[in-house]
Amino acid sequence: MRLEKLRQEVCDANLQLNKSGLVLFTWGNVSGYEPDEKLVVIKPSGISYDELTPDLLTIVNLEGKIVEGELNPSTDTPTHLELYKAFPGIGGIAHTHSTYATVWAQLCKELPCYGTTHADFFYGAVPVTRQLTAAEVKDNYEQNTGKVIVELFKERNPLEMPAVLVANHGPFTWGANPAKSVENSIVLEEVSKTALWTKDLIEIDKSIPDYLLDKHYLRKHGSGAYYGQK
Amino acid sequence: MRLEKLRQEVCDANLQLNKSGLVLFTWGNVSGYEPDEKLVVIKPSGISYDELTPDLLTIVNLEGKIVEGELNPSTDTPTHLELYKAFPGIGGIAHTHSTYATVWAQLCKELPCYGTTHADFFYGAVPVTRQLTAAEVKDNYEQNTGKVIVELFKERNPLEMPAVLVANHGPFTWGANPAKSVENSIVLEEVSKTALWTKDLIEIDKSIPDYLLDKHYLRKHGSGAYYGQK
Amino acid sequence: MRLEKLRQEVCDANLQLNKSGLVLFTWGNVSGYEPDEKLVVIKPSGISYDELTPDLLTIVNLEGKIVEGELNPSTDTPTHLELYKAFPGIGGIAHTHSTYATVWAQLCKELPCYGTTHADFFYGAVPVTRQLTAAEVKDNYEQNTGKVIVELFKERNPLEMPAVLVANHGPFTWGANPAKSVENSIVLEEVSKTALWTKDLIEIDKSIPDYLLDKHYLRKHGSGAYYGQK
């Protein structure tokens, strides 16, 4: 029952990702997590968004074993699994090669927080992973991609920083549910774009003051939030 | 009666803002002012443009007290109020996080007047506020945002310069009515974009000659204007 | 009869210009020329493209006197007239503030010929006018804009270079008829964009070799052309 609902949510989120203009062809995937059964619903690999329906989605357990579905899950599934295992409280993950977030990933640079749009969603600079070693790429590449992401969050709260840039590759974002992970991908792309032009012209590399970051992040998130309706 | 008309205008202007491509999600708001009753009609906070109707708008007085409506007004309402109190003659205000105007705001740089497109609408460089202090951010942040804007206009005429960049944040624009404030947001975005690429490649930082600025601004505005139909 | 046909062509070309995405609001205009009667059909000033119909167009003679129509012609009419007087053989003129061509105009730089796309349409670098003097701006500004354009073509063939950048302002393009002038505006915008990024990253400022320019321009134009169908 909950899994059926999650299937629908994951399908809707994948279609929303496609509609947002962040993906070319099949270059993106969204998954959702059912924490009680510890199961992940994910887009099948290489399937066009045009033909995606909830029943085509693949369900795997946290070891990556297919529990339901006839299609191979996204090649990036082992990356998703590492994140669900390490980040309690997240219910959806999105991966894209969206243009501007990918530029930052290709630069192997963290995305500085230059403005309040960024601060409304991400509590500080969006981190970038280290490059994977040759050994990490050779075997279990996709799982190791997840592991280098998790490395970055030893000292970070993934609920306050629901995005990461994988060096030379592209972004992953997450959230309380699949739709939120897609929303974070859209926001990340927009702030990646404004930050790119800001960095291109800025004379001294400076982010916004911490007190402004705090104000914006905390007026939208947490117990003192006062943005939107109750 | 006048308030009902203003409700419709503010709703239309918010929908126009959304249609213009300047906003993602709910990242923008337009308000309108009724000077006789000193009331402000404004978009409610966090409501999607898709579901916005005139009756959902919130009406507040200049102290920010809700006079009509069940929804919280935009979080940025105190900023709007400071502007209506300080700038006699304006009837509408728009706020966005539009990409290129936001870049200039993030650069904490005034937007130079590099061409006649800019001069047709804004009489000189569009000013940028100083950064707010930690104390100004901590309490009454949105009101203080309005105050730092007003500071800039001690020596400027807000009717000749219907736009401002808030440092690290984004633009506010205004006009005789809500629709005009949105038009100014659209123009500001376009001139922010052309100015960005101009600045990126220009060898000596120069704006257009004053006499050309005067010509273009004054052929569209004021008693000697000769653009358009009578 | 010929004038009625021209009215339709000028109206269509204005609508095509709008559809091409080169104009915001009413920031553009197209005219057409009837050489036997020496009359110019032009868009009226400040009229929205949505409401433009052939009968709303204004017809003026080469002295700028309205011959037909109740609406003021485009403010830029005197510029168009100077070009029709000086450039025999052109039948249409378009003016826009399109983003990337405007950047080059704001840079006050000629647009270098970096590639064959450019060479297919413009026989060398697209020239930029000198800045107008204060006196030229003060009186007869729009006519003087035409005169500084004409200055540039003393040594150039306007049929081989159907475009110009007005310093601090924007582009004018022309052609055998109104539709061709719009086509040249669209091409100018595209090559302005590619040239901008080329210039941004190029190490030594070099245009394409003359022999390649000749080849591309001449395979599409003139007696030896072999592009397209006969």
Place this chain on the structure above:
Amino acid sequence: MRLEKLRQEVCDANLQLNKSGLVLFTWGNVSGYEPDEKLVVIKPSGISYDELTPDLLTIVNLEGKIVEGELNPSTDTPTHLELYKAFPGIGGIAHTHSTYATVWAQLCKELPCYGTTHADFFYGAVPVTRQLTAAEVKDNYEQNTGKVIVELFKERNPLEMPAVLVANHGPFTWGANPAKSVENSIVLEEVSKTALWTKDLIEIDKSIPDYLLDKHYLRKHGSGAYYGQK
């Protein structure tokens, strides 16, 4: 029979190219190859995509002689023919002047492999041709364009590098069939765009590690591929 199918495929691929936003006007062409009869089906020169139907396509043999069709083939036909003669196994070729790939061609720079998006499709930096000499441009220009492309592939496998940048001109891409050649044009444009902004901001000019390039290219191509469904 096979030729009729190829006509349809080439027509569809040309329409797909147009729909992808990579071409303005008629600035692009796709061809397909029938290896048994050694015939090439190609877009006719200067024909609008709106009016393109399979029966309008021109069929030529490898010497460029028209075998079927009343319209002149694309001016670039001799370039296509050189590639079909030199690259066994390719079944379709696409040529565009798409914005960002053209920038790289205008820079006369190979397109570095900065990320995995690129590595998924092109096995290393996309090469750029040398500039043609005056003699090569003067006579048999389009054929010589093909020859300088072929020069670059003496040491390269065209099946692993299905794209090239012609200096000062634009890209050609190819693939197993016409649709694949268009897909490669779309991918080339996207990676050209991300690489442009990466190059603009990167401090040390570095491509991705070889082991990462290998992993990404080989997980999608060849006998060990594991992307998508079987």
